[in-house]
Amino acid sequence: MNDDLQTCKMNFTTCQRISFDxxxxxxxxxxxxxxxxGLVANGWGLKSLLHNWKKLGNVNVFVLNLGLADILYLLTVPFVVVYYLMKSKWIFGEAFCKITRFCFNVNLYGSIGFLTCISVYRYLAIVHPMRVMGRITVKHSVTISALVWTIAxxxxxxxMFYPKHRDRDTLKCYDTTxxxxxxxxxxxxxxxTVSGFCIPLLITLGCYGHVIVLVCRTNTIDKVLKQKxxxxxxxxxxxxxxxxxxYHVLKNLNLWARVLTKQGKCRGWFNGVYIARQISRxxxxxxxxxxxxxxxxxxEDVNALLRRLLQRVRRMFIGG
Structure with missing residues (x-):
C-alpha cells in the first residue's frame, strides 16, 4: 500500500533515481x-481442520486462529489491488487505509505468534510428553490464543497513529509513514521487529533445534510423530x-535509507533496497x-487429498 520511498522524491535530486514504478x-x-x-487454501484447510478436530488435539485452536488471521487480511487485499491499479491513488479514505494496514500487521504478527505456539506445543509433546499429558487443555489454548491476538x-x-499519506494528500496510503x-x-x-519477530523466531528455533537433536539421538519416538x-x-x-x-530486514533497511536521504546523504544501494523491499512485501x-x-x-491422507484436488483442477480445464 505504500510506495515507500516515494515521499522522499524531492530529496533525490542529487541521488540515483529510485524506480518507484x-x-x-x-x-x-x-x-x-x-x-x-489464499481464500481457496484457507477454506479447504479450515474444512479439513474441522473434520479432524479431535485428531489434531489442542494445537487445533492455534491452527484455527491462524486461519482466521489469514482471512482477516485476505478480505482487505482487493482494496490494495485497486490502489495499485489506479497508480497509487487511494479512494477509500484515510481511516480505511489505516484499518487495512492494521489488518495486515495483525495477520503478520498474529501468524508468527500462532506458529510459535504450535512449535512450543509440538516441542512439549515430543520432549516432555509425560509432564504435559493431561495438563494442557483446550481452555489453556484459547487463553493463549487471546493473548497472541492482544499482543499482535x-x-x-x-x-495507526502515524500519517499514512503525504501532507494534505489523502490519495496515498503508505505502509509505513x-x-x-x-x-x-x-x-x-x-x-x-525485535518484539514481534526476533523473539518468536528464537523461541521457534530453540524448540525445533532441541526436537531435531532428540529425534536424531532417540529411536523410541514414534515414526509418525517424527515425520509430522x-x-x-x-x-x-x-x-x-x-x-x-x-520482509523485516528490508523494511528497516528501506526506512534507514529514507532517513539518510532526508539528511541529504546518498548511497548507491538505495535503489536496490527499494526494489528488494517491494519484492519482500x-x-x-x-x-x-x-x-x-x-x-x-x-x-495422514494429505498426499491423497492433494492428488484429488489436482485431478479436479485438471478436469475443470480439460473438460471432464
Missing part, C-alpha cells in the same frame, strides 16, 4: 494470486526464510497462502 507493476499480480490461492494488536496499534516522521518510525519499527514434526519444521523454515525474514503476503500447509501437515 516497480511496485505498481510487481505487487498487483502478486496480491491477486495470493487472494485467490498492541504491537500494531501505534502504527510520511517522510516527516520517518526517524521516529524507524525506532518504532526496530522495536516492533520434521514436516512441520520444513514448513516453518519455508515461512520464516521466504516470508518473514526478508509480495513475499510476506504469501504467508496467507502458505499457512494452510500447517493445517494439513498432520493430516
Amino acid at each position: 516497480f511496485s505498481g507493476k510487481f505487487l498487483p499480480p502478486v496480491y491477486i494470486l495470493v487472494f485467490i490461492i 494488536g498492541v504491537l500494531s496499534l501505534p502504527d 510520511s517522510d516527516n516522521h520517518v526517524e521516529e518510525y524507524l525506532k518504532y519499527s526496530l522495536g516492533w 514434526s520434521l514436516r512441520l519444521l520444513f514448513i516453518l523454515i519455508l515461512l520464516f526464510s521466504v516470508c518473514y525474514i526478508p 509480495g513475499l510476506v503476503c504469501l504467508n496467507s497462502a502458505l499457512n494452510p500447509l500447517v493445517y494439513l501437515h498432520g493430516h
Whole structure:
C-alpha cells in the first residue's frame, strides 16, 4: 500500500533515481494470486481442520486462529489491488487505509505468534510428553490464543497513529509513514521487529533445534510423530526464510535509507533496497497462502487429498 520511498522524491535530486514504478507493476499480480490461492487454501484447510478436530488435539485452536488471521487480511487485499491499479491513488479514505494496514500487521504478527505456539506445543509433546499429558487443555489454548491476538494488536496499534499519506494528500496510503516522521518510525519499527519477530523466531528455533537433536539421538519416538514434526519444521523454515525474514530486514533497511536521504546523504544501494523491499512485501503476503500447509501437515491422507484436488483442477480445464 505504500510506495515507500516515494515521499522522499524531492530529496533525490542529487541521488540515483529510485524506480518507484516497480511496485505498481510487481505487487498487483502478486496480491491477486495470493487472494485467490489464499481464500481457496484457507477454506479447504479450515474444512479439513474441522473434520479432524479431535485428531489434531489442542494445537487445533492455534491452527484455527491462524486461519482466521489469514482471512482477516485476505478480505482487505482487493482494496490494495485497486490502489495499485489506479497508480497509487487511494479512494477509500484515510481511516480505511489505516484499518487495512492494521489488518495486515495483525495477520503478520498474529501468524508468527500462532506458529510459535504450535512449535512450543509440538516441542512439549515430543520432549516432555509425560509432564504435559493431561495438563494442557483446550481452555489453556484459547487463553493463549487471546493473548497472541492482544499482543499482535498492541504491537500494531501505534502504527495507526502515524500519517499514512503525504501532507494534505489523502490519495496515498503508505505502509509505513510520511517522510516527516520517518526517524521516529524507524525506532518504532526496530522495536516492533525485535518484539514481534526476533523473539518468536528464537523461541521457534530453540524448540525445533532441541526436537531435531532428540529425534536424531532417540529411536523410541514414534515414526509418525517424527515425520509430522520434521514436516512441520520444513514448513516453518519455508515461512520464516521466504516470508518473514526478508520482509523485516528490508523494511528497516528501506526506512534507514529514507532517513539518510532526508539528511541529504546518498548511497548507491538505495535503489536496490527499494526494489528488494517491494519484492519482500509480495513475499510476506504469501504467508496467507502458505499457512494452510500447517493445517494439513498432520493430516495422514494429505498426499491423497492433494492428488484429488489436482485431478479436479485438471478436469475443470480439460473438460471432464
